[in-house]
Amino acid sequence: MSTNKKEQRLRRSRQTRARIALQGAVRLTVFRTNLHIYASVISGDGNTVIASASTAEKEIRTQLGATGKGGNVDAATLIGKRIAEKAKAAGVEKVAFDRAGFAYHGRVKALAEAAREAGLQF
Template sequence: MSVNKVERRVRIKKSIRNKISGTSERPRLSVFRSNRAIYAQIIDDTTGKTLVAASSVKLDDASKVNTETSNKVGKEIAAKALELGISQVVFDRSGYLYHGKVKSLAEGAREAGLKF
C-alpha cells in the first residue's frame, strides 16, 4: 500500500472539502502551490464562481517563489477581496501542510485585512 505525495494530498483535500464550503457571505480562499508558482482564489461554492484570483505569475519577481512572494500574493488577494466588500473567508489549504509558503500566504492575507 504505497501512496505517493500527490495521492496523499488529494485524499486530504477531499476530506477538507467535505468539511468546509464557501458561501456568498463567507467565500472560500483556496490555495494551489506548484513548483514554479503559487495561486490563490476566492470562490463562492453556492454559485460555483471564482470571485477574486491572484498568483505569483503576475508579480514582478515571479521567477522565484518563496515565502516572501507568497506573502505578497496573500496581500494582493486580500486587497482585491476588500475592494469587492469581502472581509471574511474560509481558508482552504487544499491538502498542503500549513507551513512555509501556504502559511506565508495566509499571514499576508490577514495582514492586509482578511479575517479567517
C-alpha cells in the first residue's frame, strides 16, 4: 500500500482531531501551503469558526512589505499574534493546538509560540 505525503499528513491529523474532540476543547488549527499560512479557532463542537487569520488577507500582505511573502517564519509569527488577538476579542483564552499533521517545526512552531506570547493558553 503506497501513500503519498498528503494522505500521511491527513492520517496524522485525524488522530489529533479525535483526541481534541474527546476533550471538547476549542481548537486552534493551522494549515500551511508554500505561499501562505492559515490559522482558525474552531468551537468545541467543531461546527463554528470563532476567529481566523491568514497571510492571504490584504491587511497582512501590506504589513509583510513589498514582497508580500506569506511562506516564511516572520509571516507565521504575525499570524500567530493576530489569531490570538482575534480569539481573545471573541472571549477565548484557552485552546487545544491542532497542527493538522504538520511537523511542529519552522512556521507551525513560530505561529504557536507567537500565539502563546500574545496570551493564548494551550
